[in-house]
Amino acid sequence: MKLLVCTTEYYPYGSGIANVAYNVVQQLEKKGIECTVCSPTGPDIKIEPISGCGRLTLAHYWYKVSKYFQNRQNQYDIAWLHYPLMLKSNPFKRSYVTIHSTAYGIKYPFYLKPYQIFSRVLENYCLNKLDPDIPFSSVSDQSILDLRANGVDRKKITKILNGVNTDLFGPNSKKGEIRAKYGLPIRSTVFLSVGRLTYHKMPFRMLDLFKRIQKHSKDYLLVIVGGGKLLPELEAYAKKNDVRVKFLGYVKSKDLPEIYSCSDFFFMTSRYEGGEPTLTVAEAMASGLPCIASRIPNFKLIEENNLGLLFHPSDDDIAESQIQGYLSNYDAKISKNVQNYAKANLDWKVISNSYLDGFYSAISGDVQVKTNFSVSKHH
Known part of the structure; x- marks a missing residue:
């Protein structure tokens, strides 16, 4: 499989999204999956948006992604898109979308109310523009509820928990x-x-x-x-x-x-x-x-x-x-x-299998994610 990962942040820069994308890619590459990462900092494809403009920065990044891959989409079996606020059409034949948090869920101070309304409208417009058959996943039940409350109505949104490197994080005798x-x-x-x-x-x-x-x-x-x-x-x-x-x-x-x-x-x-x-x-x-x-x-x-x-x-x-x-x-x-x-539940080895199952299902046209995916099937 040739997987394209498009994300607005990637390790060592960024936080939540960067951490998920990076650690899943690390596990997938161990399974023989060919991964290409596109983000404002690369490492494989570097697409820089305008900076310091909140949701507009995200939208500008995805606009440039759409433009860049307009004639390059066939190089990949599937594109993994992290919160794609695409104002233009999605250039990828097969996609898988992951939502980490939503504009609807974040509560802004009262003086930022206009920005909050704008963010929610932008989120609704961009996510609903995507083909309804594109599988969505989210990292929490709350984000799924927030998406639906904001009018983003997908046939199925699968919850895949956040993970952690249990070899790196653990007790220390010193x-x-x-x-x-x-x-x-x-x-x-x-x-x-x-x-x-x-x-x-x-x-x-x-x-x-x-x-x-x-x-x-x-x-x-x-x-x-x-x-x-x-x-x-x-x-x-x-x-x-x-x-x-x-x-x-x-x-x-x-x-x-x-x-x-x-x-x-x-x-x-x-x-x-x-x-x-x-x-x-x-x-x-x-x-x-x-x-x-x-x-x-x-x-x-x-x-x-x-x-x-x-x-x-x-x-x-x-x-x-x-x-x-x-x-x-x-x-x-x-x-x-x-x-x-x-x-047992949060190691990236476990989490990456859930994502890989979703990618294979999307490629085959079966958007239902199976929870009992066999590692041997990945090769």
């Missing part, structure tokens, strides 16, 4: 050395947060909630990994409110596994996420970290599989009580159960 490297107290109970500091992740609420939690133990420490425009403001807010937190800022991908491995719990207060689980939650699980997160649909597998705690999404009094109750009765054995779940 926990003390790693903590010393990052200036973290050896005996602290570390609550880790990883991700871009954006409003929908509710970082200010995280600080407020942790201030309540920290009074229950002098050993509790919040560690926040991630950059963004909100970082200076958050640092000032934490200092003003005496929150026991250490900001590590942006950390290179290659260093993330050791930071997860020296932590005790993963902590999230997001009000919206696109993936299920989010990539950071998957990494935390593979590292054996129970997840303490707000009760939103994308985190439901945490509760369903006893992988941590979901607390009240908006009431801090209730959330504090729930979290402290969980910590008071915490059994350290759960860490191994969390890691085993990630290995």
